[in-house]
Amino acid sequence: MTGLASMRPTLVGIAAAFATGLVIATPWFVAEGNMRLMIEIFAVFAFAQGWNFLAGYVGIMSFGQQLFIGLGAYFLFLASNWTGANPFLILPLSFVFSALFAAAISPFVFRLRDAYLAISIWVVAEIVRLFISQRDALGSVSGLPLVATREMERSLVATSSFYYAGALALISVFGLYYLSISRLGLALAAVRDNEGTASAIGINVWWTRFFGFVLGSGFTGAAGAVYYMSVFHVEPGGAFDPNWMVVMLFIVIIGGVGTVEGPIIGTAIYFLFRAWFAGTGNLYLMLLGSAAVLVMLISPRGIWGVVKSKSGVDLLGARHASGLEAAAKKSRTIS
Amino acid sequence: MIWVETIVNGLLLGGLYALVGLGLGFAFGVMRIVNVAQGDFIVAAAFLGVFLLPWTPVHPLLVIVPVAVLAFGLGMLLQWLLINRVLGHDQIPQILLTFGLAIVLRNGMVELFGANTRSINVGDLRFMGFDFVGLKLGVLPALILAIALFLFATLHLWLRKSNMGRLIRATADDYRIVQLSGVDFRSIYAVAMGLAMALSAVAGILLAMRGSFTPYSGADRLLIAFEVVVIGGLGSFWGMFLGGMVLGVTQLVALKLDPASGLMYGHIVFILILIMAPNGLAGAFRR
Numbered sequence: 312m313t314g315l316a317s318m319r320p321t322l323v324g325i326a327a328a329f330a331t332g333l334v335i336a337t338p339w340f341v342a343e344g345n346m347r348l349m350i351e352i353f354a355v356f357a358f359a360q361g362w363n364f365l366a367g368y369v370g371i372m373s374f375g376q377q378l379f380i381g382l383g384a385y386f387l388f389l390a391s392n393w394t395g396a397n398p399f400l401i402l403p404l405s406f407v408f409s410a411l412f413a414a415a416i417s418p419f420v421f422r423l424r425d426a427y428l429a430i431s432i433w434v435v436a437e438i439v440r441l442f443i444s445q446r447d448a449l450g451s452v453s454g455l456p457l458v459a460t461r462e463m464e465r466s467l468v469a470t471s472s473f474y475y476a477g478a479l480a481l482i483s484v485f486g487l488y489y490l491s492i493s494r495l496g497l498a499l500a501a502v503r504d505n506e507g508t509a510s511a512i513g514i515n516v517w518w519t520r521f522f523g524f525v526l527g528s529g530f531t532g533a534a535g536a537v538y539y540m541s542v543f544h545v546e547p548g549g550a551f552d553p554n555w556m557v558v559m560l561f562i563v564i565i566g567g568v569g570t571v572e573g574p575i576i577g578t579a580i581y582f583l584f585r586a587w588f589a590g591t592g593n594l595y596l597m598l599l600g601s602a603a604v605l606v607m608l609i610s611p612r613g614i615w616g617v618v619k620s621k622s623g624v625d626l627l628g629a630r631h632a633s634g635l636e637a638a639a640k641k642s643r644t645i646s
Numbered sequence: 647m648i649w650v651e652t653i654v655n656g657l658l659l660g661g662l663y664a665l666v667g668l669g670l671g672f673a674f675g676v677m678r679i680v681n682v683a684q685g686d687f688i689v690a691a692a693f694l695g696v697f698l699l700p701w702t703p704v705h706p707l708l709v710i711v712p713v714a715v716l717a718f719g720l721g722m723l724l725q726w727l728l729i730n731r732v733l734g735h736d737q738i739p740q741i742l743l744t745f746g747l748a749i750v751l752r753n754g755m756v757e758l759f760g761a762n763t764r765s766i767n768v769g770d771l772r773f774m775g776f777d778f779v780g781l782k783l784g785v786l787p788a789l790i791l792a793i794a795l796f797l798f799a800t801l802h803l804w805l806r807k808s809n810m811g812r813l814i815r816a817t818a819d820d821y822r823i824v825q826l827s828g829v830d831f832r833s834i835y836a837v838a839m840g841l842a843m844a845l846s847a848v849a850g851i852l853l854a855m856r857g858s859f860t861p862y863s864g865a866d867r868l869l870i871a872f873e874v875v876v877i878g879g880l881g882s883f884w885g886m887f888l889g890g891m892v893l894g895v896t897q898l899v900a901l902k903l904d905p906a907s908g909l910m911y912g913h914i915v916f917i918l919i920l921i922m923a924p925n926g927l928a929g930a931f932r933r
Contacts, residue, residue: 366738372738372741374682374745419917419920419921420920422920423876423920425680425737425738425741426680426682426737426741427680427872427876429741430680430682430868430869430872431872431876431917431920433869434869434872434873434913434916434917435913435917437869437909437910437913438910438913438914438917441907441908441909441910441913442910445904445906445907445910553865557749560742560745560746564742564746568738593753593754593756593757594753594757596749596753597749597750597753597754597757599749600746600747600748600749600750600753601746601750602746603742603743603745603746603749604728604743604746604747604750607732607739607742607743607746608728608731608732608743611732611738611739611742
């Protein structure tokens with residue numbers, strides 16, 4: 312252990328304070344239009360980190376995280392429209408609602424494993440999407456507007472949304488870092504890597520996975536609420552769109568599953584791709600899909616995983632070998 | 647009487663759903679692999695059927711044969727070129743690889759063929775009906791159930807009796823031990839994936855003959871396949887058949903009661919079964 316390594320949490324703390332200051336100052340320097348793009352980037356980054364947390368840290372792969380994006384958004388819209396309350400005050404409750412929903416479905420989806428667990432969450436997302444699509448009180452197929460923001464000043468709405476999105480982005484970098492070096496983070500890593508060993512050293516496997524799933528899904532719900540709050544309208548086809556999964560997977564896989572830094576790179580690449588291939592529709596989605604296939608064939612650890620192992624550079628120092636890393640080392644061999 | 651007819655029609659549809667799940671369940675049973683792109687391959691097979699239809703002699707139904715053969719080859723290639731490279735203790739690379747493949751395939755089909763709804767035209771067969779103890783049933787749905795039953799039984803017997811079937815079962819039991827007898831489990835995996843794809847392709851063609859499809863149907867097809875396998879109890883052969891029946895009946899009864907519900911009630915029944923019988927129906931009966 313070098314002095315630098317033991318000081319790392321403090322250094323990361325300084326970086327976090329600096330980044331927070333940057334986010335707070337941004338509305339004074341950046342035009343409203345650019346701020347909207349930044350809200351979107353931050354929200355999509357938060358979606359991706361939510362999935363990265365589940366897949367890379369908790370060891371739960373889900374193909375249904377669009378469920379929580381939609382739930383968070385719908386909770387915010389309905390609660391605000393029904394009570395007339397300020398959506399910015401309700402937003403934290405979107406986290407609570409999505410987390411509670413995740414807690415409610417985990418007892419039975421956890422009975423399945425791996426791909427089956429992943430798809431069963433997708434099934435729940437489909438149920439909720441179809442349910443909302445058929446209820447006029449919930450806006451049916453055409454969706455809901457966010458009524459309360461109509462009378463508010465536009466720049467105030469943009470600034471507030473930006474701060475929420477910025478907070479999510481900061482949490483998904485620094486919160487994830489501190490979580491991963493905490494007691495809970497170590498318990499999660501132990502469970503992810505080997506459930507038998509984890510329970511042998513006294514970790515309650517089921518509750519640890521449960522807690523990770525609830526936390527990650529609640530976070531995705533809050534991010535979904537921020538995303539749709541900034542566009543003032545939500546409809547079931549968009550909010551529960553499985554293509555959200557495609558975006559999350561692309562960002563995390565390209566960047567590196569189970570790393571804090573990887574999805575930052577992934578998000579940058581995603582938005583660059585989107586800018587370059589805007590208007591090509593399906594071609595652009597095909598590109599995302601084939602990139603995922605290629606990464607799996609060439610290096611399942613993603614860009615950041617390769618950079619880290621080749622150069623030894625490890626910005627945050629939160630090194631926990633993910634399942635993918637282990638898999639890359641020992642592929643099925645003749646025994 | 648209308649309800650009895652609905653339920654019987656649900657059973658006929660259920661046979662087809664079971665066949666949709668068979669490919670996925672077989673691949674999982676042998677290799678512990680879940681091909682997330684299975685749903686989109688099913689749709690791709692339907693497109694292939696549409697294009698081979700004009701060259702199909704005797705009867706349109708026979709288009710199944712060339713499509714199944716092509717799908718078998720494609721499945722072997724898929725396993726050899728892609729999936730075999732990412733096999734390991736960890737399931738994640740294989741699942742993400744096939745997920746990526748699914749995205750490419752789906753959007754590629756939209757790009758090539760457009761998003762229109764299509765179906766495979768089997769001529770008069772689609773509208774023919776017959777009376778069965780007072781029930782009016784379609785000839786095509788009954789024929790499809792017969793094909794599904796035939797494929798289930800054939801696969802079952804082939805796995806029991808044939809040499810290759812024995813190798814596949816041995817590989818499923820322990821892919822490492824099999825190698826002591828000089829068998830490369832990767833080749834066996836390729837054959838198994840080819841079979842899984844051929845079965846799925848047949849299901850895809852039959853679905854396209856009974857109903858319709860778009861390039862986006864893959865997601866629904868995958869969810870049906872997945873639910874059939876889980877309801878059946880992960881790897882139980884005839885459990886899957888039962889799972890298909892449950893889903894088929896649920897869907898047709900639900901559509902009678904609530905025409906706009908789509909697959910929602912099928913999904914709900916799946917979740918209910920997961921709550922009540924975590925090991926699937928086959929598991930519930932076994933205990």
